[in-house]
Amino acid sequence: MKQRIVTGAIGGVIFIGLTIVGQWYYYGLILLLALIGYAEYVRMNGLKWTHPASLLGFAGMLVMLVPWRELGIGEPSAVHMLWLLMFLLLAVTVVTKNAMTIDGAALMLLGSLYIGYGFYAMFAVRNGEVHGLLTTLMAFAAIWSSDIGAYFTGKAIGKHKLWPSISPNKTVEGSLGGAVLAVIVALLFALFAPDVISVWRALLIGVIAAVAGQFGDLIQSAYKRVRGIKDTGTLLPGHGGVLDRCDSWLIVFPLLLMTGLLPLNG
Structure with a gap:
């Protein structure tokens, strides 16, 4: 319990501090959490991060996290991004001759959306x-x-x-x-x-x-x-x-x- 309290206090101070500072400091924190979170998700599903499907999932998650408006770049269609990621993940099932199954491809797509958009929403609210x-x-x-x-x-x-x-x-x-x-x-x-x-x-x-x-x-x-x-x-x-x-x-x-x-x- 003592370890839990100490860890929570230190982590809370750092998190709240960077949230107050905001801007790219907060975005950096969100990006780091998203990368670690997706790495956990990949590991939970029995894949290595170097697997093609994992790398595509990481890339898809990062695309969803890009602050397009802040960078002055036109934001691509969310539906188009998700469809392209789906196509590439399904292509992996063909290239690997079903060593990566359609179920595994669906899990990587789900993780990209769940983690990528979830953390993006936190940045969008803070940067309102x-x-x-x-x-x-x-x-x-x-x-x-x-x-x-x-x-x-x-x-x-x-x-x-x-x-x-x-x-x-x-x-x-x-x-x-x-x-x-x-x-x-x-x-x-x-x-x-x-x-x-x-x-x-x-x-x-x-x-x-x-x-x-x-x-x-x-x-x-x-x-x-x-x-x-x-x-x-x-x-x-x-x-x-x-x-x-x-x-x-x-x-x-x-x-x-x-x-x-x-x-x-x-």
Whole structure:
């Protein structure tokens, strides 16, 4: 537990510090996390990073992470990028004479989208023209509050298992406690900056951070159970890998972008 606390504190200070600084420092952090996260994903699926399908997956993920607008380059169509990546991965199945199966190609495509767009969404929110730092901190605070609320509520009064076949320690009471705390924290941001975030937006952001964030956690738990592993990696002593720590983020931030709940542009 001591190691977990120390690692979390140091990692949290570095992460929040670079988030506050923003710009290319924050992008560099996001890029590093994405690269490590995809390396974990490849390893979880039994491939080496030098495998052609792995390299294509890495390339596809990086293309999704490129800040096209900031670089003054026209952004390619997302559908076109995904289709091209799909074609190249399927071509690998032919070239390798099915040593890489269509199932393996589909997994690499899925990983590129899951990790690449998930981390891109975090950068897009932080780099928004309207209060990018405030809205980013709000989203992270709501996600972390959901985790904290779920943990302590579950410890205190948790009795009914939420999804025992996927994550045996999670409870319905804990899940509800996390949702309540996430909404409260989001509403506090609305009270602090009502000109940026309205109450109804804050309410919806808190709900998405809690519900989608908990689903992100369960998704990763389900995948690890299928692969028979406890953690996705060993980068953070006591915390596991990047995908272990960022599983909620990778689901919540894209949803906040899609719903338009965070005011990115003036």
